[in-house]
Structures are given as C-alpha cells and as structure tokens.
Amino acid sequence: MLLAKTLTSSTFKLSLIAIGTFGMIVTAIFSYVYQSTSSYVRSQSDRAIITEYSSLQGVYEHKGRDGLVALIQQRIADKGFANTLVILVDTSSTYLGGNLKAWPPTVTLASGSTEFRALELLPNTTHHPLLRAMVETFPNGDRLLVGRDISDLDNFTDQIKIAVISGVALIFVLAAVVSILVTRRTVGRIESINATSRAIMLSDLNERIPLRGTNDEWDRVAENLNLMLDRIETLMGEIKQVSDNVAHDLRTPLTRMRGRLERAYHSQRVGEEDQSLIGDTIADLDSVLRMFSSLTRISQVETEARRVGFRTVDLVEIADEVVELYDAAAEQDGALLSVVGSREVLVSGDRDLIFDAIANLVDNAIKHGRAGGQVVVTAEYIDGGPVISIADNGPGIPVNQYANIFKRFYRLEHSRFTPGNGLGLSLVAAVAHLHGARIEVLDNSPGLKLRLWFQAHRRSSRLRPSRLAHPEGQDGPDTPDQDPK
Amino acid sequence: MTGGHRRILVVEDDPETAGQIVESLSISGYQVDLATSGHEALNRGVASDYAVITMDRLLPDIDGIGVMRQLREVGVAAPVLIISALGEVDDRVRGLRAGGDDYLVKPFSFVELLARVEALGRRSDTIVKETVLRVGDLAIDLVSRTASRCGKDIALFPREFQLLEYLVRNEGRVVSRAMLLQHVWDLHFDPSTNIIDVYVGRVRRKVDGQQAYPLIHTVRGIGYCLRAPS
Numbered sequence: 001m002l003l004a005k006t007l008t009s010s011t012f013k014l015s016l017i018a019i020g021t022f023g024m025i026v027t028a029i030f031s032y033v034y035q036s037t038s039s040y041v042r043s044q045s046d047r048a049i050i051t052e053y054s055s056l057q058g059v060y061e062h063k064g065r066d067g068l069v070a071l072i073q074q075r076i077a078d079k080g081f082a083n084t085l086v087i088l089v090d091t092s093s094t095y096l097g098g099n100l101k102a103w104p105p106t107v108t109l110a111s112g113s114t115e116f117r118a119l120e121l122l123p124n125t126t127h128h129p130l131l132r133a134m135v136e137t138f139p140n141g142d143r144l145l146v147g148r149d150i151s152d153l154d155n156f157t158d159q160i161k162i163a164v165i166s167g168v169a170l171i172f173v174l175a176a177v178v179s180i181l182v183t184r185r186t187v188g189r190i191e192s193i194n195a196t197s198r199a200i201m202l203s204d205l206n207e208r209i210p211l212r213g214t215n216d217e218w219d220r221v222a223e224n225l226n227l228m229l230d231r232i233e234t235l236m237g238e239i240k241q242v243s244d245n246v247a248h249d250l251r252t253p254l255t256r257m258r259g260r261l262e263r264a265y266h267s268q269r270v271g272e273e274d275q276s277l278i279g280d281t282i283a284d285l286d287s288v289l290r291m292f293s294s295l296t297r298i299s300q301v302e303t304e305a306r307r308v309g310f311r312t313v314d315l316v317e318i319a320d321e322v323v324e325l326y327d328a329a330a331e332q333d334g335a336l337l338s339v340v341g342s343r344e345v346l347v348s349g350d351r352d353l354i355f356d357a358i359a360n361l362v363d364n365a366i367k368h369g370r371a372g373g374q375v376v377v378t379a380e381y382i383d384g385g386p387v388i389s390i391a392d393n394g395p396g397i398p399v400n401q402y403a404n405i406f407k408r409f410y411r412l413e414h415s416r417f418t419p420g421n422g423l424g425l426s427l428v429a430a431v432a433h434l435h436g437a438r439i440e441v442l443d444n445s446p447g448l449k450l451r452l453w454f455q456a457h458r459r460s461s462r463l464r465p466s467r468l469a470h471p472e473g474q475d476g477p478d479t480p481d482q483d484p485k
Numbered sequence: 486m487t488g489g490h491r492r493i494l495v496v497e498d499d500p501e502t503a504g505q506i507v508e509s510l511s512i513s514g515y516q517v518d519l520a521t522s523g524h525e526a527l528n529r530g531v532a533s534d535y536a537v538i539t540m541d542r543l544l545p546d547i548d549g550i551g552v553m554r555q556l557r558e559v560g561v562a563a564p565v566l567i568i569s570a571l572g573e574v575d576d577r578v579r580g581l582r583a584g585g586d587d588y589l590v591k592p593f594s595f596v597e598l599l600a601r602v603e604a605l606g607r608r609s610d611t612i613v614k615e616t617v618l619r620v621g622d623l624a625i626d627l628v629s630r631t632a633s634r635c636g637k638d639i640a641l642f643p644r645e646f647q648l649l650e651y652l653v654r655n656e657g658r659v660v661s662r663a664m665l666l667q668h669v670w671d672l673h674f675d676p677s678t679n680i681i682d683v684y685v686g687r688v689r690r691k692v693d694g695q696q697a698y699p700l701i702h703t704v705r706g707i708g709y710c711l712r713a714p715s
Contacts (some may be wrong), residue, residue, distance in 0.1 A: 034714070097570060259618075279705075281704065282594075282706065289592060308592040324642070324644055325644075325670060325684065326680060328680075328683045328684045328686065328687040329679075329680055329684075331687065332683050332686075352672065352673055355672060359680075365681070
C-alpha cells in the first residue's frame with residue numbers, strides 16, 4: 001500500500017522528471033567532451049602528418065624517387081619516427097619503401113586524407129590500429145601515403161562510450177533508488193499527518209502528530225500543526241467552559257426565580273410579600289440580562305467590526321474621566337485613586353471601549369486591592385509606545401493564575417463571593433485584542449499591575465477632541481458622516 | 486401643558502409589548518395612539534401633533550429609522566425614542582443621527598421607558614432661557630457653574646455640577662442610571678456596577694447634607710429624582 005502510494009505520489013513523479021532531465025544533461029556533456037576531444041586529437045595528428053608529408057614531397061620533387069626511398073629508409077631507422085607510418089608504391093602498387101608492408105587495399109583515392117584499419121600491414125603489431133593518413137599520387141603514377149597511428153583516440157572513444165553508458169545507467173539507478181526513498185519518506189510523513197488528522201476527526205483533539213526529532217521542515221510542519229491543535233483544543237475547552245459557566249450562572253438565578261414564582265402561585269396573595277418577591281425576581285432577571293449583554297458585548301468586540309469607528313483618543317483624558325467616575329467609589333472604600341500622566345498619550349481606538357476596559361481594571365483594582373490602599377492609573381509612552389497601567393497595592397494574585405484571569409467567567413477562589421460575573425477581564429482582553437494592544441500582568445509587590453501596550457499612533461490623523469457630556473442631552477454623540485447602510 | 490403635549494404615538498409591532506407600553510404610558514396620564522407598522526406610523530405621525538414618538542427599530546414593513554427620516558422630511562419635529570433589540574452602540578448612534586433624540590435597548594423596564602419619554606416630552610416644551618435654575622432653596626448658576634443652598638455655596642467638581650444640573654433640569658422627573666451615564670458621562674454602555682449610585686451618593690452628601698430637607702431622592706430599581714417638598 002505504501003509502495004502504491006509512493007509510485008502515485010507527486011514527489012515520485014517529480015523525481016522521475018528530474019532524473020530524465022538530469023540524464024539528458026549528463027549525456028549531452030559526455031557527447032560534447034567526446035566531440036571536442038576527438039576533433040582535438042585529429043587536428044593534432046593532421047598537423048604532424050602535414051609536416052612530415054610536406055618534407056617527403058619536397059625531397060621527391062628535388063631528388064626523385066630514389067632520393068625519397070633513401071630518406072624513408074633513413075627515417076624509419078630513427079626511433080622518434082615510430083609513430084609515423086609511410087609507404088611509397090609504384091603504379092602497380094609494388095612496394096618501393098616505407099614501414100607499412102603493403103599499400104592498404106581499402107585506400108583507393110588518388111590524393112587527400114583518409115582513415116583506415118591497417119590490418120597486418122604494420123610491423124611488430126598484433127592489433128588493428130586506426131590510422132589517419134594523407135595520400136598523394138605523383139605524376140609518374142607513384143603513390144605516397146603518410147599516416148599516424150590514432151589508436152589512442154580509438155581507445156579514448158571506447159572509454160568515453162563505456163563511461164557514458166555506465167555513468168548514465170548508474171545515475172538512473174541511483175536516482176531511482178534515491179527518489180523512491182525520498183518519496184517513501186515524504187509519503188510516510190504525510191501519511192502520519194493524515195493518520196493523525198483522521199484520528200482527530202474520528203475521536204478527539206488529544207492526538208498529536210509524532211515528531212522525529214530531526215528538526216527538519218517536516219518536524220516544523222508537524223510542530224505547527226500540533227500548535228494549531230493545541231490552540232483549537234484550548235478554544236474548544238474555553239467554549240465548553242463558557243457554556244458550562246453560562247449554564248451554571250443562568251440556572252442559579254433562573255431556579256431562584258422559578259421557585260419564587262411557584263411559591264407565589266400556590267400561596268394566597270399577600271400584598272407586601274408579593275411585592276418583595278416580584279422585586280427580587282426582577283433583580284435576578286436583570287442580572288441574567290446583564291450577563292447576556294456582557295457576553296454579546298464581548299462577542300461584538302471580538303468581531304472587529306468596530307475598528308471602523310476608530311478615532312484618535314487621548315489615554316490621559318480617558319484615564320482622567322475613569323478616575324473621576326470611580327473617585328467616589330474609591331473614597332467609599334477608603335482607597336486613594338490617582339492618575340499619572342500630564343501630556344497627551346494618543347492612540348487610535350474606540351473611546352467607549354477603552355473607557356470600559358480601563359473602568360473594568362480600575363473597578364477590579366478598587367474591589368480586590370487592599371482596603372484603604374492605593375490605585376494608580378498611569379498613561380505614558382514607554383519606548384515610544386502608548387501604555388496605560390493600572391496598579392494596586394492589594395494582595396495581588398498568584399503568578400500561576402496570570403493566564404487564567406482573562407478567561408470568561410473565571411473567578412479567583414477568594415473573589416467567588418464578591419459581586420461580579422467574571423466577564424470584566426474578558427472584555428478587557430477583547431478590547432485590547434481589537435486595538436492590537438498587548439496585556440502584561442505584573443507583580444506590583446505588593447499588589448497587581450496590569451499594563452496595556454497600545455500600538456504606536458500615526459501622527460498623520462488629526463486629533464479629534466474627545467466628546468464632552470451634553471448636560472441637556474440635546475445633541476446626539478457626534479460621529480463622522482457615514483452612510484448607515 | 487397643552488393636550489398635544491400629553492399625546493404619544495407608540496410604534497410597535499409585537500402585540501404584547503405594544504399593549505404593555507400603551508398601558509404603562511396611559512397609567513401615567515398620557516393619551517396614547519398605537520401604530521403597528523411603518524406605514525401606519527407615517528400616517529398617524531403626519532396627521533396628529535405628538536409630544537413623543539416611541540419607535541420600534543425593527544418593523545415588518547419599513548425600518549424604524551426609515552420611518553423617522555420620512556417623518557422628519559415632512560416636517561414632523563416630535564422627538565423620537567428609538568427602541569431597539571439590536572444591542573450595538575453603532576446602531577443606537579445611527580438611530581440618533583437620523584433624527585431621533587434618544588434610544589432604549591430591549592429589554593427595558595417601564596419605569597425607564599417612562600423616564601425617557603418624560604425627558605423627551607419636556608424637550609418639546611419651551612426651552613428654559615434663564616441662567617439660574619432654582620429648586621426649593623437650591624440655586625444653580627449655569628454661567629458661573631456654581632451651586633448653593635440657602636445662599637451657601639456648595640463645592641462641586643465640574644462633573645458633579647453637570648450631574649446636579651441634569652437632575653435640576655429634569656426636576657420632578659425620574660432619571661435612570663443609564664440616562665445619567667449617557668447624558669453626564671457620554672457613556673453608552675452599562676458598567677454593571679453600582680458606580681453611579683456611589684457617585685450620586687457623594688453629590689447627595691454635598692447637596693443634602695445638614696440641610697432642612699433632602700432634594701435628591703432614590704427611586705428604587707431605576708434611579709433618582711430631584712424635587713423640593715411640596
């Protein structure tokens with residue numbers, strides 16, 4: 001099955017194409033080498049032949065047949081002449097002189113160059129060397145042949161032929177083996193990813209793609225897919241957690257309401273008692289509705305559609321307004337609430353949402369900080385980036401809880417019975433995400449410090465002053481002109 | 486008040502909600518007409534002079550905002566209270582920009598509805614031109630932004646003054662917490678805490694502390710009302 005997958009895989013097809021192309025290139029290179037080498041060898045021997053031939057011809061012209069025969073004899077005796085072959089015959093092809101035993105029968109042309117096999121014409125040889133020669137017929141019918149043994153070229157050609165054939169064959173075999181191995185490996189890795197995917201689809205998100213520890217691109221793909229699975233698992237977990245919490249937090253007030261109404265239904269109408277019962281029910285209903293609005297509000301913020309309404313806002317100004325709103329609450333708790341930051345700290349954002357986020361953080365800091373403690377809101381530029389921090393000097397939270405506090409409905413054990421629904425920081429996280437801001441949780445030792453690192457604001461957009469309250473409420477909040485549809 | 490200024494047009498297509506709104510407004514002494522569709526609302530709105538029109542945002546035929554626009558185009562100036570099941574702020578703001586004067590998100594309490602209608606209805610009365618407003622022995626100077634009781638100055642922060650001014654301008658009417666947030670702080674969401682109560686509490690201590698009688702009264706389950714003893 002794996003072999004079938006290997007042969008049909010796109011990797012294997014690609015390697016076949018690569019092998020074919022590579023083979024053709026190798027063949028072309030070998031033929032080029034062959035061509036250029038053989039033509040070089042031929043031109044070299046031609047040059048030597050021409051030199052020798054010219055000198056012999058000159059002697060023939062000046063000293064006649066006998067002079068040439070004498071010179072040929074003299075030359076043959078010379079050791080350095082061994083490579084050169086020469087023969088002079090008369091019109092009836094009778095041997096006159098030279099180191100070839102007879103005129104080669106295959107050479108019939110009157111003059112010019114030729115190549116032939118020397119048969120048994122050579123002295124002291126057993127093989128059939130390839131000879132290259134020039135032939136000339138003199139006016140009296142005598143024929144002169146001057147040649148050289150180019151068997152070396154012959155051998156070279158054979159070797160190149162063997163090299164080409166065996167080389168190409170070897171390359172094909174090797175490439176085929178390698179490509180099958182590579183393809184098998186690729187198919188194997190993909191198959192393990194596929195198997196994991198199928199397992200996930202069939203059962204649950206616990207499965208992970210195994211890593212080979214080779215730290216190659218396959219491991220990285222697997223790692224990323226595993227990270228994605230981790231994220232999905234976390235999100236699924238959160239959704240389940242949220243649904244469970246919604247179910248729980250809704251059931252509690254709904255059960256109370258149902259109980260009250262049932263009791264009222266079965267009992268006699270008593271004016272005073274009915275009123276307090278109905279009042280309590282409405283209060284419970286309101287808290288249910290508030291939870292719903294908080295949830296839908298977070299969802300809305302998370303859809304990011306609100307980025308359209310972003311304006312230039314001043315964090316210092318918003319912080320001032322929040323601190324002013326919560327001043328009375330802090331005073332009631334005996335806490336000291338203050339804001340630090342005099343010049344403007346500009347960000348691009350939604351004023352209401354940023355206000356809400358800061359208000360939530362300040363509210364938490366007052367509620368969960370030390371009674372009679374200090375809450376400081378600081379708006380400043382850190383490394384050129386706008387940052388707002390909210391710090392208290394209360395008991396703080398354990399470091400291992402830092403990541404949990406932004407989860408919906410998450411409540412620390414000791415705050416289980418203080419008012420709130422565990423959605424405040426989720427909203428803060430959603431608002432921060434919408435604004436591309438990073439949240440940092442810090443130990444204020446003692447206490448907790450939350451920092452929102454906003455993105456640096458582009459100065460190009462004109463600063464719009466934040467809206468002031470309308471005491472008469474006669475004007476709607478101003479918004480830029482936009483078509484509602 | 487003239488008869489026209491106690492007359493209200495309720496535009497609502499859901500029969501039960503419509504019945505409840507009409508009933509609660511009638512009990513408070515308003516003369517109420519009901520329109521259950523956009524076309525009916527247009528016809529009635531043009532035909533009679535209403536103090537306030539409450540307009541459901543989602544109507545079967547024409548969108549509530551569309552009805553309001555068309556009414557404005559033919560010169561109907563009655564303030565409109567948009568009642569919307571769409572919770573998004575942008576929608577509310579759009580509703581306001583299209584010419585309505587206030588909005589309310591479903592579900593709402595009838596006390597809240599009544600408070601909004603009262604506040605809107607007052608706006609179609611003559612606008613007060615005076616620079617000093619008085620309720621009992623309280624006087625607030627809109628120019629110098631100062632308040633005093635029996636001639637004795639009360640030290641208020643600017644926002645506290647704004648809050649007091651809003652209460653004074655709505656003297657005798659119930660003002661909800663959401664209305665305060667909207668008109669004093671320009672905030673269009675519910676902070677889900679008792680922050681407004683705490684804030685009003687502080688203003689109340691400054692205004693009513695050691696005085697002959699209290700002016701700021703808590704209205705259970707909804708908000709506040711500023712009034713002098715009759």
